Amino acid sequence: MSDVLALVREDLRGFAGYSSARSETLDGEIWLNANESAWANAADDGASCRRYPDPQPAALREALADLYGVAPQHLLIGRGSDEAIDLLVRATCTPGRDAVLVTPPVFGMYAVSARLQAAPLVEVPLLDDADAGLVPDFAAIGEAAIAHGAKLVFLCSPSNPGGAAIAPDDIAALARRLDGRAIVVVDEAYGEFSEVASATTLLDAHANLVVLRTLSKAHALAAARIGVAIGDPALVEVLRRCQAPYPLPAPSVALGVAGLSAKARAATAERVEIVRRERTRLQQALRELPGVLRVYPSQANFLLVRFGDAEAVFRALLAAGIVVRDQRAARGLGDALRITIGTPEQNHRVLSVLAALSPSPACGGGGGVGATARAGGA
Ligand SMILES: *Cc1c(COP(=O)(O)O)cnc(C)c1O
Numbered sequence: 001m002s003d004v005l006a007l008v009r010e011d012l013r014g015f016a017g018y019s020s021a022r023s024e025t026l027d028g029e030i031w032l033n034a035n036e037s038a039w040a041n042a043a044d045d046g047a048s049c050r051r052y053p054d055p056q057p058a059a060l061r062e063a064l065a066d067l068y069g070v071a072p073q074h075l076l077i078g079r080g081s082d083e084a085i086d087l088l089v090r091a092t093c094t095p096g097r098d099a100v101l102v103t104p105p106v107f108g109m110y111a112v113s114a115r116l117q118a119a120p121l122v123e124v125p126l127l128d129d130a131d132a133g134l135v136p137d138f139a140a141i142g143e144a145a146i147a148h149g150a151k152l153v154f155l156c157s158p159s160n161p162g163g164a165a166i167a168p169d170d171i172a173a174l175a176r177r178l179d180g181r182a183i184v185v186v187d188e189a190y191g192e193f194s195e196v197a198s199a200t201t202l203l204d205a206h207a208n209l210v211v212l213r214t215l216s217k218a219h220a221l222a223a224a225r226i227g228v229a230i231g232d233p234a235l236v237e238v239l240r241r242c243q244a245p246y247p248l249p250a251p252s253v254a255l256g257v258a259g260l261s262a263k264a265r266a267a268t269a270e271r272v273e274i275v276r277r278e279r280t281r282l283q284q285a286l287r288e289l290p291g292v293l294r295v296y297p298s299q300a301n302f303l304l305v306r307f308g309d310a311e312a313v314f315r316a317l318l319a320a321g322i323v324v325r326d327q328r329a330a331r332g333l334g335d336a337l338r339i340t341i342g343t344p345e346q347n348h349r350v351l352s353v354l355a356a357l358s359p360s361p362a363c364g365g366g367g368g369v370g371a372t373a374r375a376g377g378a
Contacts, residue, residue: 004207004232007151007183009094017241020052053250056240060253063260064228068213070200073233076240079247081189081212081227086113087239088152088185088210088229093119098151101144103136105161105330107187110154122148125331126162133296134162134304138170142177150182157199158190161327161338163298165196175206183235185210189227190300192218192272193279200230207232217301218272221259224252275301275341282339282347289354293335302340310335313357320353322346 005013021034031051040047056077065072078084086109089100095118102110103126114121124141126134136155145153153174157166166186175184186199188211199211214227226248229239258264279298286295286305291313293306302325307313310328314337317324325338339350 004183004235005238006180007092007208008235008238009092009098011094012091012238012242015241017243018245020055020245048250048254052246053248053253055243055246055248057248057253057257059257060226060248060260063257064213067260067265068198068200068211068228068230070203070230074203074230074236076229076231076236076243077248078227078229078243079225080216081187081214081229082109083243083247084212084227084229084239085109085154085185085187086116087242088183089113089117089119091238091242092151092183093117095119097149099145099148101141101148101150101153101182103141103155103159105134105327105333106154106156107160107189119151120148122150126159128332131297133164133298134159135164136166136170138174142174145178145182153178153182153184154187155184156187156189157196158188158194158299160189160300161302161304161325161330161333161336163296163300163302163304165194165299166199168197168199168202171199171209172202172206175202175209179206179208183208183210183231185212187212189214189217192268193275193301194299196299203230203232207235210235215256215259218275219259219268220271221255224255224259225249226252226256274344278341278344278347279303282341282351285351286354289351291354291357302338304333304336304338306333306335307337308335310337313337313354316353316357317350320349322350322353324350 034052036051040050044050060077061072061075064077065075076084092098093100099120099122100110100114101122101124104123111121122144124137124144127137129135141153155166158164171184171186178184188198191198191213202209210229210231212229215224216222283295283303286292291308293308296304314326327333327336327338341347
């Protein structure tokens with residue numbers, strides 16, 4: 001196993017980052033070293049925001065380490081996993097030279113961060129398997145990563161918007177193939193909803209592996225902006241030096257710690273169970289509808305669905321006040337919408353709108369989505 005620091009930009013290897021007042025190891029009673037206010041803001045009841053926050057607060061770090069089953073030194077906490085994606089690209093890709101590999105159709109932030117860093121983007125499209133759905137083409141990914149000098153390979157598991165999860169063995173094999181050449185990043189934003197094991201179990205064996213997790217989805221704290229990169233401690237340290245001095249607002253940290261209490265975690269687990277049940281129910285119900293061409297298998301909290309007339313479906317849902325994600329601009333998904341699993345009541349409303357849109361076969365057509373799809377012999 002080679003040293004992952006060799007994959008960090010040469011010009012950043014000795015970079016110490018910003019030296020904040022907070023990071024000095026001084027001790028005292030009266031803190032007059034950071035130009036903070038000596039008095040609290042009138043609105044700041046607990047005076048919790050008067051001073052700059054701890055950059056990586058121990059209580060949150062320990063709660064997250066426990067949640068993900070790793071040692072705290074493997075964690076970098078940031079403003080959502082979006083920040084972790086950006087830090088990884090900035091720390092490893094020399095602009096104009098080192099590439100970022102992505103597997104479209106996939107979450108757009110990898111390409112955005114690559115663009116901002118002027119890192120060439122290498123695209124290896126997902127394969128559309130009749131049973132498994134949208135899955136990575138591992139042979140092509142390994143080949144392209146080497147051929148184009150990719151420093152980062154972003155995999156999404158479960159994949160957004162595809163919904164399929166990646167088996168740990170496949171991730172391990174790719175990390176081995178790219179050892180010393182690239183970091184394999186596994187974005188597990190939807191990991192809680194999946195039956196496939198987390199790639200964190202592979203970290204000890206692969207220094208060039210990073211796993212991204214977030215409190216934004218299953219933990220219902222999207223506005224708190226808390227996400228993590230989990231990886232080799234030496235790499236975590238480099239990312240921390242590239243990060244803003246005080247990335248985590250104190251109110252978010254407090255909410256994050258409270259949101260990971262035993263009680264809150266138990267409630268999260270219950271919500272995840274509801275989502276999984278509803279996912280199965282919605283999947284089955286959608287497959288019965290005549291206007292639905294395909295419902296992809298999903299390990300996440302959404303379903304990717306192809307429609308005979310996606311435009312009509314999108315507009316009908318919108319007219320009923322239901323906003324879903326239009327995926328028609330994504331590669332190979334010209335007729336697809338992504339529907340987040342809602343409450344049972346919300347899902348019921350989605351199904352009612354779609355059922356009303358599809359003329360029942362007994363009525364003998366009359367246009368609409370159903371007619372289009374039936375013509376395909378579904
Ligand atoms: C939602 C999402 C994220 C964003 O997570 P934050 O922690 O809120 O920044 C990351 N990756 C994928 C694939 C997502 O769908």
